Amino acid sequence: PTERSLVLIKPDAVRRGLLGEILSRFEGKGLVIEALELRTMDGSLADAHYAEHVDKAFYPPLKDFMTSGPLAALILSGDSVIEVVRAMIGATDGRKAAAGTIRGDLALSNRENLVHASDSPESAERELALWFPKF
Ligand code: CMP
Numbered sequence: 001p002t003e004r005s006l007v008l009i010k011p012d013a014v015r016r017g018l019l020g021e022i023l024s025r026f027e028g029k030g031l032v033i034e035a036l037e038l039r040t041m042d043g044s045l046a047d048a049h050y051a052e053h054v055d056k057a058f059y060p061p062l063k064d065f066m067t068s069g070p071l072a073a074l075i076l077s078g079d080s081v082i083e084v085v086r087a088m089i090g091a092t093d094g095r096k097a098a099a100g101t102i103r104g105d106l107a108l109s110n111r112e113n114l115v116h117a118s119d120s121p122e123s124a125e126r127e128l129a130l131w132f133p134k135f
Pocket of ligand 1: 053058062092110111112113115116117
């Protein structure tokens with residue numbers, strides 16, 4: 001079924017000039033970009049977005065990274081888009097992500113891993129409301 005996912009192309013991707021390449025992969029797959037905004041995350045949005053991670057040891061450096069510069073926030077839609085995008089981005093750790101995935105081809109870090117995507121319909125609903133309340 002057609003669904004929506006909240007996707008963030010993270011500050012490392014913008015700094016490295018990979019925004020176009022990553023958007024191309026999603027467009028090439030046939031997914032539809034319903035919204036696209038360059039934004040710099042502030043601390044309170046980071047805490048809300050990553051509510052399930054705020055108490056973890058990796059969170060403080062993750063927050064510093066995610067608020068370090070502009071990122072691209074997208075609404076992507078398409079058939080099974082949540083699962084499809086997760087498969088396209090690959091495992092969290094770029095060193096372990098399969099070749100052919102965005103992280104597998106372009107990332108070498110567990111933190112600076114280029115892309116975030118909603119991992120379930122429930123998280124998509126929550127994250128879309130947080131980032132694009134008018135949708
Ligand atoms: P993301 O899909 O945005 O969801 C949580 C993020 O936390 C993840 O991508 C990584 O950027 C980061 N992350 C998850 N696990 C670790 C870890 N063990 N060490 C550092 N960063 C992590």
